[in-house]
Amino acid sequence: MTSLTNQSPSRPAKVKPIGEFAERLRGEMTGQVLFDRATRGRYATDASIYQVTPVGVVMPRHQEDLKIALDIARDAKVPILARGAGTSQCGQTVGEALVIDTTRWLNQVVEFDAEARTVLVEPGVVLDHLNAWLKPHGLWYPVDVSTSAQCTIGGMAGNNSCGSRSIYYGNMVHNVLGVDALLADGSAASFGFVDRFAEGSQEQRLAQQVRAIAERVGPEIRDHFPKVLRRVGGYNLDLFDCQNPMPYDPDGRANLAHLLVGSEGTLGVSQRIKLRLSPLPEQKVLGVVNFPTFYQAMDFTQYIVKLGPTAVELVDRTMIELSLENPAFRPVIEKALIGKPEAILLVEFAGHDHAKQLEALRGLNELMGDLGLPGSVVDMPEAAEQKALWNVRKAGLNIMMSMKGDGKPVSFIEDCAVPLEHLAEYTDKLTDVFNRYGTEGTWYAHAGVGTLHVRPILDMRRDGAEKMREIAELASALVREYKGAYSGEHGDGICRGEWVSWQFGETVNNAFRDIKQLFDPENLFNPGKIVDTPKMDDQRYFRFPKSYTTIPLTPVFDWSAWNVKRDPLTGEQSPPGTGGDATHGLAMAVEMCNNNGHCRKFDAGTMCPSFRVTKEEQHLTRGRANTLRLVLSGQLGDEGLASDDVKEALDLCVSCKGCKRECPTGVDMAKFKIEARTARARANGLSLRDRMVGEMPRYAPWASKFSTLVNGVERVPFLAKQIKQALKLAPQRSLPVFNGNFLASAEASSQPVTSEREVLLFVDTFNNYMEGDNAKAAKRVLEAAGYRVHLNVTKGQRPLCCGRTYLSSGQFDKAKAEAKRTLEHLMPFVERGVAVVGLEPSCLLSMRDEFLQYGFGEEAKALSASAYLFEEFLVKARAEDQLPLELKPLNYERAMLHGHCHQKAFDALRPVEQVLDWIPDLTVETIESSCCGMAGSFGYEAEHYDASLKMAEHSLLPAIRNADSNAVLIADGTSCRHQIHDGSGREAIHVARLLEQALA
Incomplete structure (x- = not known):
């Protein structure tokens, strides 16, 4: 079993007691200091196969905090590991060190010069956030890596990231102009650019010493450094090779910042990074080339790049x-x-002249015809479809x-990179x-x-390491045969660190050691990376x-659906349930999280609302999955899922199901x-709550029967206060x-209706006893x-119930x-083929989700296939020409639509937009929002009230306040409507009520 106390052979000796070290950090820093075992476990992994538990985690609130943390760590002889989003794939951001997480507070734009096209940022700035900030100025930072929604500029610099468009814009090192850093001795x-260093300055002395090292091993640099764009192994020592410098700068000027780029935090800790920006392309076109064989896709790439x-x-x-x-x-992907096809190539042309881009796209079509594949290109000239496909590729x-x-x-x-002329042969042999x-x-x-991400399918629990x-x-x-680079994009870390010497030769590798000694003589900055690294298959570092x-x-x-065995060659899976015991399937479902951190995004979509308001790893889908994995493997004690660590990690999870889809x-x-x-609950x-x-x-039937008495509680402040205190409900919330x-009134007043077309309207507890007008409509x-x-x-x-209130309160058997x-x-x-139609998303969609995992078999599947939101x-009936519904214009010219999280999770928000479009002269705007924050009882709970409102204030409530006062607000969720009312004072209605108003 992986220990939470893995020992790194590179850790310096004579470390002061960790308790004393942690207390000093807490006493002198203003940011967060976290040394509990669950937090350390969550930061023990990145997107690699490795797990090494850190000494502790700090989140500096400002630059002075960062300096204090480094000073205290240096005094205590504790290693330092600067970390951004933790998306590294080779283990660069795990180690037995004090992790410095810059993402929460050190994430500001410091300076911007639009004319010079430069920007100075702190290391915790997320790439997508920076590009959104730059977009109004017509600029962007073009190192567009696939993790752009979560990765930070500091992490990208440490890793020398590349991105999809490096063929045109270059790598990170080609787009960094300067780095302000704290060094191992505490100095800044x-x-x-070396030619700008002041005479006698520390920077000049370091540059001179680095140049001397480079000149000493110049012939070996020229012999062993790969001559391909994609090579990020070792240190960028070739920038000081006077006879053959790597053109990292367009003007060929030596820049000492480029030595820190790709150094994986082993030489210094970044405070600020100066970036070179590029004009934002005004026009883009995309051609998707479909290939009958993988070999052809690789072989023809060398011709396509010439376009x-x-x-x-x-x-x-x-x-x-x-x-x-x-x-x-x-x-x-279907489009x-x-x-x-066995493979497709996404070929993009970009610039400022749309006619030229379309001409280039025609050239691609002609080229494929000349190469024997006419009609193999899907043209995508429109921005929306391009963006959608790029999002798939990014994922x-x-x-x-x-x-x-x-x-x-x-x-x-x-990340092995080879020259394009050898790409097809290399992939074939591999x-x-x-x-x-x-x-x-x-x-x-x-x-x-020439860099293809290839991952062999291995079972690391069995014979995968061998x-x-x-x-x-x-x-x-x-790679050596084709004169390529073993590390082409994702760095060295633990995974490829031992291959640095193989790639560059022992002479250059010793020069790398000299560089490390020059900048970090006590080996405090991310030890065990780039030089003196562990073996890639050292079991002490494996997550599994x-x-x-x-x-x-x-x-x-x-x-049981996760209890499968998969034949790696045929892709065939064994029947569900044959892959392990009852725990195994759950564990495998938890382990689907690969730590890539896509849940850290703040852009469109729902996931992850709690992280959006706290910016803490604990309240993130990845952080929670890591906590569950550690618990299920016994690394956080033997209490299992009933443990306090699990409770704390899941405390702000609103069960939005955004992660299920996104x-x-x-x-x-x-x-x-x-x-x-x-x-x-069982433990x-x-x-009472x-x-x-x-x-x-x-109790809803009883409360409804005596509604005058029950609803009157709010009119007696003292009584309402006592009830809320007893139930630990937020005093700011009104009781239901x-x-x-x-249902009772509809049954009593129902009139016989003869029609061959039938439907069952499933009226849930909320729409039956609290908002009957929705069901009536x-x-x-x-x-x-x-x-x-x-x-x-x-x-x-008593009326039927989906059981969701029981699920949310831990009463599984009753649910x-x-x-x-x-x-x-x-x-x-x-x-008999009658559709079951529901109004409340969380209730109806339970029939399409949880019902399938109760073990009800084929009946549950049949109901799932027949269950529809209103x-x-x-939409389905109209598509089948079975909806002769005439609608008239309303007094509203505009509708603002907020989607329930479960609607989004099941792609059920588009039908709402469609039916609203049926109303004549009505303009519909869908609010781009995450969870409203109410989430059933969550927003009622006293301890969660503040978080609930923060989730609503993230985007939903500001959008409503800025909306036209005459716009009608649409929200299908009971909780959503309640939150909108409490947060804005405005009323939102179910779409059924708007359609009723529009009946001709």
Whole structure:
């Protein structure tokens, strides 16, 4: 089992007691200081296969905090590891050191010069955030890596990142002008052009010493440094090779900052980084070339690059198939395909003249015809479809990691870069190597520069480490044969550190040691990286060593779909349930998180609302998945899912299911939270608040019957205050208002309706007892469309319930019983082909989600296929020409639409937009928002009230306040409507009510 106290052989000796060290940090810093075992466990991994637990974690609030942390660490002889988003794929950002996380506060733009096209930023600035800030000025930072939504400029500089368009713009090192850094002795230095250093300055002395080292080994530099654009191994010592300097700067000037770029934090800690900007291309066109064979895609790349594209990116058959399995990516990738290609190349042309870009696209079509593949190009001249396809390509790593089962694509040779003329032959021979070891590789990425991300599928718990070593040896021989670079983009870290000497030779490797000694004589900055590194297959550093086990527990959901064995060559999977015990399936589902950090994004979409307001790893899908993995493997004690560590990690999870859709590997934290809440409830019992939340469907009939009395509580302040205190509810929230019983009144007043077309309107607890007008409106609309509307009336019994309130409060058995009762009642309708239509997204969509994992078999699948949200059903009926619905214009000219999180998770928001478009003269604007923050009972809870409002204030409430006062607000979720009312004072309505108003 992986220990949380892995010892690094590179750690300096004579370290002061960690407790004393931590207390000094807490006493002198104003930022966060975290030394608890769960936090250390969450920072023990990055996007690599490694796990090394840090000494502690600090988040400096400002530059002075950063200096204080380094001074205290130097005094205590504790190593320093500067870290951005933690997306490194070779283990650069894990180590037994004090991790300095710059992402929360050191993320500001310091200076900007539009005329000179430069910007000075702090290291924690996220690339996408910077480019959004630059866009109004017509500029951008063009090192557009696939992790742009979460990666930081500091991490990119440390790694010498490249990106999809490096064929045109170059790598990070070509676009960095200067670095202000703190050195190992505590001094500050400003690295930039050597010819600008002041006489006698520290920077000049360092430059002279570096130059002397470079000149000493000049012949070896010229012999051993790869002559390809994509090479990021070792230190950039060739910039001081006077006879043959690497043209990192367009003018050929030596820049000492370029030595720090790619140094993986081993030479200094960045304070500020000065970047060279580029004009934002005004026009782009994309040609997607479909290839019948993978070899042709590789072979023809050398001809395509001669057309002058800005990017040539590969997507192989494996990635295509996995994309087709992802509901978010399927419609995008389908548009790019002609038949069933074995590979596609995304070829982009960009500039300021659209006519020239279209001409280049025509040239691509002509070229493919000349090469024997006429009609193989899908033209994409429109920006929207280009962006959608690039998003799929950017998710390439995560898509590859979405394979279920123990075998995963493993990163260790994925960055080998070879000259283009050898690319096809290299990939062909490497494929033969994979076959020799009973596996295959997944291929994608930067064909235009000869760097292909290839990951052999290996099971690291079994024989994966041995195969990794042998494949690496054979791959390195091929790289040497074709005079390529072993490390072409993702750096050295633990994974490729031992190959630095192999690539550059012992003489240059000793020069690298001299550089390290010059800048960091006590080996305090990220020790064990680039020089004196561990072996790539050292079991002490593996996240999943052979000794890895999981603790015994019995999950409540059926996780057998993750218990699979996959044949790496055929892709065939064993039947569900054959891959391990009950715990194994749950553990494998948790381990779908590959730590790439896509959940750290702040742009469009839902995921991850809690991180957006806290910026803390603990409240992030990745952080939670890591916590669960550590718990399930016994690395955080033996309490399992009922532990305090799990409770704290999941505390701000609002079960929005954003990760279910937006995480490319399909991590479903909402379902994991149900497992954890159930385990906690069984171990510790239920609180009064938990019981009140869970039992709402049972007491709702009584509360509705005596609604005058129940609703009057709010009019007695003292009584309302006592009730809220007893239930630990936020005093600022009003208690739910009960308002009649729609099902009872509808049944009593129903009139016989004869129609061959039937539908069952499933009226949930909220729309039955609290907002019956929604159900009434939906019924009227369906009847106006000519449907005979059945209702989920259960004579002599309480109404049906999806069980979600029980799930959210940890009462799994009751939730399952409610689901079973609902399923049994609805099956007669389902069996005769009657659609089940619901109004509340979280309730209806439970039938398409949780019902499938209760173990109900084929009946649950049948109900799932027949269950529709109100708008989904209307769109479907109209498409089948079975919706003769006439609508008239309303007094509203504009509608503002907020989507419920579960609507977004199931791609069910587009139908709402579609039905609103049916109303004449109505302009619809969908608010780009994450979770509203109410999330059922979450926003009611006293301890979560502030976080709830912060989530709403992130984008939703500001958009509503800025909206036209005459605009109608649409929100299908009960919680969403409540939050909008509390936060803005405005009323939002269900779309059914607007459609009712528009009935002709």
